[in-house]
Amino acid sequence: MATNHEPDVPANHNEDRRTFLxxxxxxxxxxxxxxxxxxxxxxxxxxxxxxxxxxxxxxxKVNGKKLKLKVEPRTTLLDLLRENLHLTGTKKGCDYGQCGxxxxxxxxxxxxxxxxFAVMHxxxxxxxxxxxxxxxxxxxxxxxxxxxxxxxxxxxTPGQIMSAVACVREGHAGSEEEIREYMSGNICRCGAYxxxxxxxxxxxxxxxxx
Amino acid sequence: MNAPEKxxxxxxxxxxxxxxxxGAAKYAAEYDLxxxxxxxxxxxxxxxxxxxxxxxxxxxxxxxxLAVITHLNAPKAPGAKPAxxxxxxxxxxxxxxxxxxxxxxxxxxxxxxxxxxxxxERARFAARLVKAQYAPEKHQTNLxxxxxxxxxxxxxxxxxxxxxxxxxxxxxxxxxxxxxxxEAEYVIPTEVHHPMELQAITAHWEAPDRLTLYDKTQxxxxxxxxxxxxxxxxxANVKVxxxxxxxxxxxxxxxxxxxxxxxxxxxxxxRPVKLMLTREQMFTMVGYRPYTWQKIGMSATAxxxxxxxxxxxxxxxxxxxxxxxxxxxxTKMMYESPNLTTRYRLAALDVGSPIWMRGPGEATxxxxxxxxxxxxxxxxxLDPLEFRLRNYTNQDPEKNRPWxxxxxxxxxxxxxxxxxxxxxxxKPGALRDGEWLIGYGMGVGTFGAHRGSSKASAQLLxxxxxxxxxxxxxxxxxxxxxxxxxxxxxxxxxxxRIRFEWGNSDFAQAPTxxxxxxxxxxxxxxxxxxxxxxxxxxxxxxxGNSAFASAKKEDVVLxxxxxxxxxxxxxxxxYTDLVKQAGGTAVTVESxxxxxxxxxxxxxxxxxxxxxxxxxxxxxVRVSKLISCADxxxxxxxxxxxxxxxxxxxxxIGMALMEHAIIDDRFGRYxxxxxxxxxxxxxxxxPAVEVFxxxxxxxxxxxxxxxxxxxxxxxxxxxxxxxxxxxxxxxRVRELPITPDxxx
Ligand code: FES
Ligand code: FES
Numbered sequence: 001m002a003t004n005h006e007p008d009v010p011a012n013h014n015e016d017r018r019t020f021l022x023x024x025x026x027x028x029x030x031x032x033x034x035x036x037x038x039x040x041x042x043x044x045x046x047x048x049x050x051x052x053x054x055x056x057x058x059x060x061k062v063n064g065k066k067l068k069l070k071v072e073p074r075t076t077l078l079d080l081l082r083e084n085l086h087l088t089g090t091k092k093g094c095d096y097g098q099c100g101x102x103x104x105x106x107x108x109x110x111x112x113x114x115x116x117f118a119v120m121h122x123x124x125x126x127x128x129x130x131x132x133x134x135x136x137x138x139x140x141x142x143x144x145x146x147x148x149x150x151x152x153x154x155x156x157t158p159g160q161i162m163s164a165v166a167c168v169r170e171g172h173a174g175s176e177e178e179i180r181e182y183m184s185g186n187i188c189r190c191g192a193y194x195x196x197x198x199x200x201x202x203x204x205x206x207x208x209x210x
Numbered sequence: 211m212n213a214p215e216k217x218x219x220x221x222x223x224x225x226x227x228x229x230x231x232x233g234a235a236k237y238a239a240e241y242d243l244x245x246x247x248x249x250x251x252x253x254x255x256x257x258x259x260x261x262x263x264x265x266x267x268x269x270x271x272x273x274x275x276l277a278v279i280t281h282l283n284a285p286k287a288p289g290a291k292p293a294x295x296x297x298x299x300x301x302x303x304x305x306x307x308x309x310x311x312x313x314x315x316x317x318x319x320x321x322x323x324x325x326x327x328x329x330x331e332r333a334r335f336a337a338r339l340v341k342a343q344y345a346p347e348k349h350q351t352n353l354x355x356x357x358x359x360x361x362x363x364x365x366x367x368x369x370x371x372x373x374x375x376x377x378x379x380x381x382x383x384x385x386x387x388x389x390x391x392x393e394a395e396y397v398i399p400t401e402v403h404h405p406m407e408l409q410a411i412t413a414h415w416e417a418p419d420r421l422t423l424y425d426k427t428q429x430x431x432x433x434x435x436x437x438x439x440x441x442x443x444x445x446a447n448v449k450v451x452x453x454x455x456x457x458x459x460x461x462x463x464x465x466x467x468x469x470x471x472x473x474x475x476x477x478x479x480x481r482p483v484k485l486m487l488t489r490e491q492m493f494t495m496v497g498y499r500p501y502t503w504q505k506i507g508m509s510a511t512a513x514x515x516x517x518x519x520x521x522x523x524x525x526x527x528x529x530x531x532x533x534x535x536x537x538x539x540x541t542k543m544m545y546e547s548p549n550l551t552t553r554y555r556l557a558a559l560d561v562g563s564p565i566w567m568r569g570p571g572e573a574t575x576x577x578x579x580x581x582x583x584x585x586x587x588x589x590x591x592l593d594p595l596e597f598r599l600r601n602y603t604n605q606d607p608e609k610n611r612p613w614x615x616x617x618x619x620x621x622x623x624x625x626x627x628x629x630x631x632x633x634x635x636x637k638p639g640a641l642r643d644g645e646w647l648i649g650y651g652m653g654v655g656t657f658g659a660h661r662g663s664s665k666a667s668a669q670l671l672x673x674x675x676x677x678x679x680x681x682x683x684x685x686x687x688x689x690x691x692x693x694x695x696x697x698x699x700x701x702x703x704x705x706x707r708i709r710f711e712w713g714n715s716d717f718a719q720a721p722t723x724x725x726x727x728x729x730x731x732x733x734x735x736x737x738x739x740x741x742x743x744x745x746x747x748x749x750x751x752x753x754g755n756s757a758f759a760s761a762k763k764e765d766v767v768l769x770x771x772x773x774x775x776x777x778x779x780x781x782x783x784x785y786t787d788l789v790k791q792a793g794g795t796a797v798t799v800e801s802x803x804x805x806x807x808x809x810x811x812x813x814x815x816x817x818x819x820x821x822x823x824x825x826x827x828x829x830x831v832r833v834s835k836l837i838s839c840a841d842x843x844x845x846x847x848x849x850x851x852x853x854x855x856x857x858x859x860x861x862x863i864g865m866a867l868m869e870h871a872i873i874d875d876r877f878g879r880y881x882x883x884x885x886x887x888x889x890x891x892x893x894x895x896x897p898a899v900e901v902f903x904x905x906x907x908x909x910x911x912x913x914x915x916x917x918x919x920x921x922x923x924x925x926x927x928x929x930x931x932x933x934x935x936x937x938x939x940x941x942r943v944r945e946l947p948i949t950p951d952x953x954x
Contacts, residue, residue: 054273074331083248083330088240089233091456093406094489098885101406129233138231146227149853152686154230155406155456161231180893187885189406189457190686191860193896195853 056119062087063131069118077113077121078102081128089129089158093187100186103159103166104128110166112185129158132165140208141165144199152190160186164200165210173204217695217705218914219905221849224691225710226454226684235454238426239410243482246412247276248330249475250337251468251491253319257349257878258560261313261322261342268339269325274332276479278340280323284310284474288442308440309467310474315344316530317562318351318879319494324471326479349560351878353501353526360524360555363534374534377542379607380549384518388509392585396506396578397945400526400871401499401864403567404890407456408489409496413472414482422449425469428462429722430681430715436465437473453713455685459861460566461497462685463724468495490883493871497565500526502537504578514592514600518549521579525571527556528563535571540656540925541579542608543811545601560878566724568861569924572657577865580653580929581944584936591636594652594933595626606811614659614812614910615917621817621839624902625652628837629819638940646823646832649938653820655925659812659843659908659917660727661803665718666735668697668743669796671709672789674770676701678710678739682720682732686857687920688850692729693736695846696914700740701768710736718798726814726918729846734912735801742797747773750791751783758783807910815841816922818859822934829950831935833863837900838927843908843917851919856899858923864891865924866931868947 055070062085071080078095081087081104090113093101097115104113105127132139141164144150151157163186167173172182179200180193188196203210229235254261266278290308309321323340327333350356366375385391412424421441427433430450438448455462472485487496507520521541527533538552569576587597602619605612625631634650635641641648667679678697684690690710698705711717718739720732745763751773752759758766758773758781765776773783789795821835838859845851868889874881882888907915928946935953936942943952 072329072331074335079330082240086242087233088236091237091406092239092408092486094408094885096489096884096886098489099406129231133232138228142231145231146223149224149227149849151227151230152688152850152853152857153405153407153455153457154226154235154686155237155454157230158233176898180896184892184894187406187890187892189404189459189890191857191891191896192853193860193891193893194856194898197893197898 058119058122060121061125063128071118073117073119075118077104077116077118077126080118081113087128087130091155091158093156100163101156101159103162103186105162105166110163129162132161139165140203140206140210141199144202148195148199148202149192150196150199151192156186156188160188160196164196167200168204168210173200176201217698218844218846219848220695222691222695222705222847224688224850225694225705226690237407237410237454237456238412238424238452239484239486241412241424243412243414245481247326247328247479247481247483248333249324249326249472249483249485250333251321251471251485252323252325252337252340253491253494254315254322254342254344255318256315256344256346257318257351259315259344259346261315262345263343264322265341266323269336272332272336272339274327274329275325275336276328277326277475278323278336279310279326279474279478281310281312285477286311287440289439309470317494317528317560318877319491321467321471321495324475326475326483349878351559351561351873352875353503353524353557353559356557356559357503357524360557363532363554363556365534366554373536373539374554377538377550377552380518383507383520383551384549385507385509385520388517390512390589391507391509392582392589393505393507394582394585394944396504396581398499398502398574398577399946400501401567401869402493402871402888403459403461403497404492404885404888405457405459405461408487408492409461409466409468410486411469411472412482412484413476415476415480419443420447421473422451424451426455426458426462427452428455428458428683428685428724430683430713431719432722433465434715437469440470450715451713452683455683458685459568460570460724463722464497464565466496489885493880493882495562497563498871499567499570499574500533500564502526502574504537504575506578506582508582508586510586510590512590514590514597516545516547516601519547520551521575522553523575524555524557526561526564527558528561529558531563532556533564535566537571537575540572540576543606544579544603544654544656546603546607547601568858569655569921572655572921573865573925573928576653576655576925577928577932577946580926581932584651584929584933585942593636595622595631598622598654609811612810614807614810615841615843615906615908616815617841617904617906618815618817620904621815621841621902625817625819625837625839628900628902629821629835631819634937638937643823645826647826647938649822649824649934649936651820651930651933651935651937653818653926653928653930653933655816655818655922656813657726657918657921657925659730659814659911660725661730661911662721662727663800663802664720664731664735665798665800666732666739667718667796667798668739669794670743670747670785670789672786674768674785675707675709676703676743678708678736679717680712680720680732680736681715681717682728683713683723685723687854688847689723689728689732691850692846693732696733696736697740700737701744703768726920726922729914729916730911730918733846733914733916735799737913738799738801739797742799743795746795746797747788750788750795754787755781755783757781810910812908812911812917814843814917814919814922816926818862818927818930820930820934822931822938824935824938824953827954829953831867831948831953833897833931836897837902838923839902840919840922841904842919842922843906843911844915845903845905846914846916851903852901854919855901855923858920859899859927860891860896861924862927863895863931865946866928866948868949870947
């Protein structure tokens with residue numbers, strides 16, 4: 001017996017809107033045109049419809065640079081950074097807000113960029129790992145991660161460092177225990193935790209400005 | 211000129227540290243190619259049966275969609291074979307699995323379509339519009355229910371000397387007649403590697419017969435071989451780049467369905483295609499540590515000498531590949547036992563294939579063996595460390611030959627001192643701090659010190675830098691850094707003058723990173739390439755300066771701008787002249803193991819000591835101390851090696867206390883789908899692991915004296931924690947993970 005096991009597809013407003021537009025307007029006019037031409041036209045139309053209703057203007061300041069962008073509302077801040085702005089230092093480790101690999105600073109606060117839509121940040125200031133160093137001079141937290149070998153594969157590292165800087169700024173790096181607690185949103189599957197904690201303590205105790 | 215300080219052994223910072231802390235390091239999905247397209251997989255929602263129909267129309271019509279590929283329209287790669295259709299002829303793990311070849315469903319979430327679009331959002335949206343109908347068949351996803359169908363692996367049937375074959379010394383199952391005996395069953399659930407980088411690939415057909423892959427793989431050459439075969443291309447036409455690999459722990463030791471899918475997709479749309487799995491897909495199609503049932507029978511004399519061990523195991527595999535690992539290896543050689551029996555079996559289930567996960571089978575086996583050792587010590591009323599010392603092996607009891615080196619006793623002593631073993635009480639539950647019960651446990655690990663053959667190339671650049679290249683990957687241990695240190699010492703140069711490049715299949719041949727064998731194997735090749743380069747430079751210099759002609763290569767000195775000789779500073783050959791000579795300075799050498807190692811047994815050893823605190827009322831377990839001690843031969847870089855040990859220990863905490871992938875057998879589908887369901891250790895779970903290295907060279911493995919660290923860092927950690935929990939609470943947990951429900 002054949003059964004249907006497809007997963008639930010929630011009603012999608014975009015799709016509905018697009019279908020409606022297509023059916024009600026231009027497609028009727030094109031109805032008499034031969035098949036292949038219709039589909040080509042349909043595709044073009046789709047593009048235009050998508051362009052018109054799917055792209056939203058957005059102003060951001062990323063690593064000190066002012067940007068005027070157009071993005072789809074469903075684009076996450078993480079995908080905007082990685083795929084559109086090619087700032088791939090911010091990592092995708094889960095896309096569900098569970099690993100911290102995508103941590104960036106939004107107006108100085110640490111945020112999981114995968115859990116936040118880009119359009120929610122209009123007018124805000126984003127700092128990614130690429131914007132942390134002062135030109136060639138590494139940020140003290142970056143220096144400390146190198147010195148204490150606070151990473152192995154390096155994939156969680158940008159997130160750990162962005163979180164670590166925030167952790168110190170928030171005043172949550174008072175003890176090893178406190179650091180562990182306030183860094184627990186950043187998973188390191190390589191298990192470099194002891195060295196990450198040592199790096200953060202070093203920066204905190206060194207009293208450098210972060 | 212003063213020779214620079216020796217770099218081997220020094221705690222040097224990583225050569226790629228700056229890249230990693232600035233976000234400049236590029237991983238597989240981070241190459242920006244022109245006209246990039248994005249692919250998203252659609253997975254089956256049944257575990258077994260056939261795809262009776264698939265409707266892709268809506269997806270095809272969605273905006274931005276470039277192609278929807280299924281078995282109905284996929285181009286067939288000339289070398290692609292359907293996965294093990296005939297169950298009597300299963301493939302052994304290691305060859306690429308092709309997708310979209312037929313309508314067979316072999317596991318839940320098996321890719322049935324790939325949607326390609328011009329943006330990730332559009333591809334993801336359209337993928338949800340693909341509708342499939344199935345003709346399901348009854349599936350089996352539960353190992354416990356399938357133990358009766360377990361079978362001897364084909365490789366063991368074909369070769370009785372295979373490690374997977376039944377092993378016997380002395381009497382069969384002699385423990386049964388022992389006066390003092392125990393019999394216990396142990397279970398390790400399915401665990402998933404979950405490296406932080408999701409599996410990803412960027413596939414680019416640069417010409418109809420030239421393929422470039424930016425891929426998450428542990429072996430650039432193995433991946434090249436697999437896909438060259440699949441597409442019927444000469445290997446030289448396929449290039450695999452894996453400069454940075456965001457962790458893998460074994461799951462990139464195999465070519466997986468998503469890689470095939472991305473390559474097909476790139477072919478169809480004739481654009482570079484990027485495909486990154488979701489965390490949910492990481493459970494289903496890129497391997498895992500297989501659910502394994504084990505049983506140990508052990509007998510001993512009253513004075514603590516083991517008389518017999520029987521160790522049996524049944525591990526899970528898929529219906530289309532036989533995945534075999536060395537679960538019973540440690541039992542055969544770790545302790546003196548005149549009678550020893552092992553039986554290794556597999557049970558094939560309707561799941562994706564497993565793949566080696568850090569410490570692989572040895573870590574699974576060590577959980578059972580080292581727990582049983584603790585149980586027996588308790589029966590004997592003996593300190594578990596003392597019990598292990600009474601059964602210490604001074605030579606390999608499996609192969610009856612000497613160890614190449616073994617300093618495990620030194621490790622025992624160092625670890626016991628550091629953890630405060632003297633505080634440990636024989637009687638469980640005797641130590642407490644308020645509501646927290648305190649316990650101590652130990653677990654031993656071992657792994658073969660493997661060394662294969664490898665090439666390395668070296669050349670001098672006009673500015674006096676030496677460029678070394680190897681196809682090897684660095685998935686996190688710091689391979690690039692260790693190789694730089696080896697080269698620096700061999701050439702007498704500061705590390706800043708060495709540039710070691712890795713992770714490209716076009717570079718000198720090197721093995722896949724895995725099995726703790728990379729420094730053992732590639733290290734000697736790098737060293738020999740450096741020596742060959744010195745000799746080559748001497749030869750080139752000899753043309754213009756006779757002093758070099760008669761010089762020995764040991765006397766060749768690479769000064770800042772020119773070649774010279776020890777004791778003869780007037781001999782000068784400027785680099786700018788040397789590099790101009792016909793043929794250039796490049797040398798490539800191959801380094802192979804000498805036959806010497808055949809006479810001895812070569813293993814790395816470790817012991818882990820844990821102090822745990824268990825909350826009396828809630829059953830919460832905290833690992834308060836973890837000391838990992840290793841006899842891994844020469845340590846090339848104390849800092850990175852120490853980090854690797856700590857990471858392995860943290861992995862062991864996960865294994866012991868939280869990692870557990872669960873399938874709902876009614877649907878044959880994982881119910882753990884992300885990192886909120888499948889727990890891995892976080893900062894708060896991890897103590898400041900302390901590491902001790904014996905750091906004595908092994909005389910046999912290679913000229914560097916290394917033995918390998920990656921696996922022994924994890925093997926033995928989980929039982930150390932389980933044993934400590936027993937010591938704290940008197941509760942013996944034989945089924946991992948040790949979650950609070952098992953303690954209250
Ligand atoms: S990718 Fe954002 S938390 Fe994991
Ligand atoms: S360094 Fe690999 S995950 Fe943290």
